[in-house]
Amino acid sequence: MPAWVNDSRPFLDRWIDEQHVDRSRLTRILDGLEVSSWREPADEDAVQRPEVLLPGLTAQPWWDRRYFPWITDLEAGFGAIREEFEAVGGLVPADAVRHPNSGNLAEAGEWNAYYFHLLGRSYPEHIARCPRTTKVLSEPDGVADSGMCYFSIMGPRTHVAPHCGFINARVRCHLGLVVPDGGRMRVADETRTWREGRAIVFDDSFEHEVWNDADSGRAVLLFDVWHPELTTIEKRALAYMMTVWKTFLYEDH
Structure with missing residues (x-):
């Protein structure tokens, strides 16, 4: 599991608290990060192997x-x-x-x-x-x-x-x-x-x-x-997390 998945989780928790968001509205994201904290995508045989896998979204190539x-x-x-x-x-x-x-x-x-x-x-x-x-x-x-x-x-x-x-x-x-x-x-x-x-x-x-x-x-x-099935609040949370993940994934850019 990439270290940045776990390292970025506190940023989301803080954002949720600061924005006064009901965590139940972000279950899909929170569950995805939890599962992704122990998954090893490189060891999986599936053709869909993102490092962060949100459950419940339609998956088609x-x-x-x-x-x-x-x-x-x-x-x-x-x-x-x-x-x-x-x-x-x-x-x-x-x-x-x-x-x-x-x-x-x-x-x-x-x-x-x-x-x-x-x-x-x-x-x-x-x-x-x-x-x-x-x-x-x-x-x-x-x-x-x-x-x-x-x-x-x-x-x-x-x-x-x-x-x-x-x-x-x-x-x-x-x-x-x-x-x-x-x-x-x-x-x-x-x-x-x-x-x-x-x-x-x-x-x-x-x-x-x-x-x-x-x-x-x-x-x-x-x-x-x-993804067409994301809710408005999920998109807001993920938009914030994209800025966080950039610091882990593209520090030189």
Whole structure:
């Protein structure tokens, strides 16, 4: 069990007391942290192995777009998003950083990120440079506080090894921006490809793996949204905890 799971629990207890929240309204989160305090995800055979596993949430590797009505507007905004992506440098944006997991997950190639949000931290300069992208992202629930939002850029001949996201309280969307032949992603036992201007949604707490076998780069707009079954108070508590977990998981960012 990762030490940060237990180390972060007092922060949630303090938040509950300060906010005068009825603990019974957060049973799912409290139970999830309790179970996750002794689980060893690395030793499990399941294809869904987050370090924090909240019980009672629908678990499926790929999500149908009908659950997310905002996808229509997202795809309609593709042209503007793609223009802003190119304006900040496209496949080689000057302000992009090496993805924090690149060192341990990118078995070959290069994986970079142009961040808008990272576990509750915003990047105002990047947001200001992409106002139309920001406007489109204002509709989905949780883009700024449920996890990550960035232009994800994979260099040629890049392979990101199998891994699981750290919590099942969110789902992840990819909007294809630059999609050469040879790009694909496996989630659980199903592999899919991207299409420019089209969105796909998956649960990153399931094991997933990514390839770009092309001789040119691949880019998507990647962002997390809250799991559709979370309550408002659960989302409030988790939004706070994302800022706490960032200090444990991404101390250098």
